[in-house]
Amino acid sequence: MYNTADVIIVGSGVIGCAAAYYLAKKGVSVIVLDKDDSIGNGGSSRNGGGVRQSGRDPRELPLAMYGVEHMWPTLSEELGIDVEYHKKGNLRLGKTEKHKEILQGLTDRAVACGLDVRMIDGNEVREINPYLSEEVTCASWCATDGHANPLLTTLGYYKNARALGVRFITGEEVVELQKIKGKLKRVVTKKNVYEGEKVIVAAGYESRSIIQSVGIDVPMRAELIEALVTEAEPKMFEQMLGTADADFYGHQTDHGSFVFGGASGLESTAKDNGKMITASITAPCICRGIMKYIPKLADAKIVRTWAGYEDICIDGIPVISEVEEVPGLILACAFTGHGFGISPVVGKLLSQMATGEETMLDIKEFRYDRFHANI
Numbered sequence: 026m027y028n029t030a031d032v033i034i035v036g037s038g039v040i041g042c043a044a045a046y047y048l049a050k051k052g053v054s055v056i057v058l059d060k061d062d063s064i065g066n067g068g069s070s071r072n073g074g075g076v077r078q079s080g081r082d083p084r085e086l087p088l089a090m091y092g093v094e095h096m097w098p099t100l101s102e103e104l105g106i107d108v109e110y111h112k113k114g115n116l117r118l119g120k121t122e123k124h125k126e127i128l129q130g131l132t133d134r135a136v137a138c139g140l141d142v143r144m145i146d147g148n149e150v151r152e153i154n155p156y157l158s159e160e161v162t163c164a165s166w167c168a169t170d171g172h173a174n175p176l177l178t179t180l181g182y183y184k185n186a187r188a189l190g191v192r193f194i195t196g197e198e199v200v201e202l203q204k205i206k207g208k209l210k211r212v213v214t215k216k217n218v219y220e221g222e223k224v225i226v227a228a229g230y231e232s233r234s235i236i237q238s239v240g241i242d243v244p245m246r247a248e249l250i251e252a253l254v255t256e257a258e259p260k261m262f263e264q265m266l267g268t269a270d271a272d273f274y275g276h277q278t279d280h281g282s283f284v285f286g287g288a289s290g291l292e293s294t295a296k297d298n299g300k301m302i303t304a305s306i307t308a309p310c311i312c313r314g315i316m317k318y319i320p321k322l323a324d325a326k327i328v329r330t331w332a333g334y335e336d337i338c339i340d341g342i343p344v345i346s347e348v349e350e351v352p353g354l355i356l357a358c359a360f361t362g363h364g365f366g367i368s369p370v371v372g373k374l375l376s377q378m379a380t381g382e383e384t385m386l387d388i389k390e391f392r393y394d395r396f397h398a399n400i
C-alpha cells in the first residue's frame with residue numbers, strides 16, 4: 026500500500042523535518058503529514074531564531090548544550106545550506122536590583138549545570154555591545170549562545186529529507202490515531218489513512234487533540250506571541266539579546282534587518298480564529314522596550330509583524346517520549362517557546378527512539394507520564 030512507511034511523522038515543523046532527515050539518513054522510510062498547504066508554517070517559520078543555553082530549565086540544558094557543542098556548528102555544512110548560525114553570545118539585560126536578582130538566579134542555576142555563563146556590570150555590557158543604553162546596569166553573559174535562521178534551518182532539513190526519499194504530504198489534517206492488536210498502527214486524516222510501525226507526533230499544540238484519540242494527554246496550552254522585522258540597518262552587533270523583564274528579545278540578521286519578538290499580554294484580544302493574527306498593541310509594546318535599551322534603533326522602520334503559537338507545557342519543558350500504553354507512539358511536543366534551539370538534537374533523538382537505538386542523551390526528564398496531580 027502506498028500510504029505505508031516505517032515511520033509516519035505528524036507535523037512538518039523543524040522538529041518533524043529534522044526527525045525525518047535523521048531517520049532517512051539511517052535508511053528508514055518516512056512519510057511526513059501536515060495539515061497546512063506549506064511546510065513548516067507553524068512556530069518553525071515564525072520564531073526569533075534564538076539558539077540559547079542560558080535561561081533554560083536545568084532539565085533541558087543538556088540538550089541545548091549538546092546542540093551548541095556538537096550539532097549547530099556543522100549544520101550548514103551537513104545540510105548544504107547556510108542556516109546563518111552565529112555563536113556570538115547572549116546578553117540578558119537588566120536595569121534594576123530586581124532584574125539583577127532574576128539574572129543572578131538564572132546564572133547560578135546554569136553554572137551549577139556546567140554552563141559557562143556569568144554576571145557582568147553595565148560597563149562590561151557596553152564593551153561587548155556599545156549600542157546598549159546607559160540605563161543597562163547588569164546582564165548575564167553566555168558567550169557560547171547564539172542564533173540561526175529558522176526558515177533556512179527548516180528548509181534545509183526538508184530539502185535534505187526529500188532528497189533522501191522522505192515523502193511530505195501537505196493538506197493532510199490528522200484527526201485520529203488508531204491501534205491494531207494493541208499497537209499503534211494507523212494515522213487517520215480527513216481524507217486518507219496511513220500506516221506505520223512508529224508514529225511521531227510533532228504537531229505543536231495540536232498534538233494534544235491528536236494523541237487524545239488514543240487516550241493520552243499532555244498538559245499544555247497554546248499561547249500566541251509576536252515578532253517583527255525591521256528594514257536592513259548597517260551592521261551593529263552579533264549577539265542575541267534578551268531582558269530580565271522579558272519585554273523583548275532579538276538579534277540582527279545576516280541581511281541587516283533586526284528580528285525582535287515579545288508579547289504585550291493582549292495577543293488574545295485579536296480574535297484570530299486560529300489564523301495567527303497580530304494584535305495592534307503588541308508591536309508598539311515590543312518597540313517601546315527596544316527603544317529604551319537600544320536608542321539608536323528609535324528610527325528603524327518595521328517591515329512586517331507576525332504572530333505564532335507556542336505550545337506551553339505546564340512544567341515548562343517539552344515532552345519527548347515513547348508511550349507505554351500505546352506502543353509505537355512517540356511524542357515530540359510542548360516545546361514551550363524554545364524548541365527551535367534544540368531542534369537538531371531533538372530530531373536526532375527521535376530518529377534513535379524510532380529505530381530502537383539507545384539515545385545519545387538521557388531523556389527521562391521528558392517523559393509523558395511525569396505529570397501528577399498536586400493534591
Ligand SMILES: Cc1cc2nc3c(=O)[nH]c(=O)nc-3n(C[C@H](O)[C@H](O)[C@H](O)COP(=O)(O)OP(=O)(O)OC[C@H]3O[C@@H](n4cnc5c(N)ncnc54)[C@H](O)[C@@H]3O)c2cc1C
Pocket residue numbers: 035036037038039040041058059060061064065066067068069070071072073074075076077197198199200227228229231232235250251252286332333334335357358360361362363364365366367
Ligand atoms: C513568535 C515565536 C518566537 C519564538 N522564538 C524562539 C526562539 O527564539 N528560539 C527557540 O528555540 N524557539 C522559539 N520559538 C519556539 C519554536 O518556534 C518552536 O518551539 C518550534 O518551532 C517547534 O517546532 P515544531 O516542529 O514542534 O512545531 P511547529 O513548527 O509549530 O510545527 C507543527 C506542525 O504541525 C502541523 N499540524 C498541526 N496540527 C496538525 C494536524 N492535525 N495534522 C497534521 N499536521 C498538523 C502544523 O501545520 C505545523 O506545520 C518561538 C515561537 C514563536 C511562535
